[in-house]
Amino acid sequence: DTEVTQTPKHLVMGMTNKKSLKCEQHMGHRAMYWYKQKAKKPPELMFVYSYEKLSINESVPSRFSPECPNSSLLNLHLHALQPEDSALYLCASSQGGGRGYGYTFGSGTRLTVV
């Protein structure tokens, strides 16, 4: 299995809702990432988990809450989002940060906040 699987593919939620995005990989990668991408813009790093511990939080608002239950799973819990949070949310994984390690991206969850 050489894929990163993200669910759901599309999500519409109200500003008072609580929802979660899920990301799964079975490649044995020990680093997992959440990125946010707006249309025609590059992906912006949100969080990095390394060996199941949060290693980077790029000053993301607390309405986004990441969770890494085990080495294969990464969740992003959403609560009280704003319409400007509508975007494509990408998950990625990598074997490590050294030479020769690539990144595998999921196809993303397209989130619309209404």
Place this chain on the structure above:
Amino acid sequence: AQSVSQHNHHVILSEAASLELGCNYSYGGTVNLFWYVQYPGQHLQLLLKYFSGDPLVKGIKGFEAEFIKSKFSFNLRKPSVQWSDTAEYFCAVNPIRQAGTALIFGKGTTLSVSS
């Protein structure tokens, strides 16, 4: 702070024209380098990557890129573009450090190819 610069914001070409997209990065250490493509409405796809060895790397769909260490550059090229190459192109850099070092993306270049 590390950064990635893509010189061209929007490139417009006719079919069969040659393409070169510039990418420079600012990081003094060892890096992994990537080019990604994103077709309209679709997710990121890896075009090619450079880790070490031959600085001229070949990727999918006829794309290639050259790493010039002295210029901190990793420019993307294609000898003859097609209408189907219309997409957003992102250069990305991964500074080599410990595990969990994230990719840093450039702002992207929009390529429009007319038939």
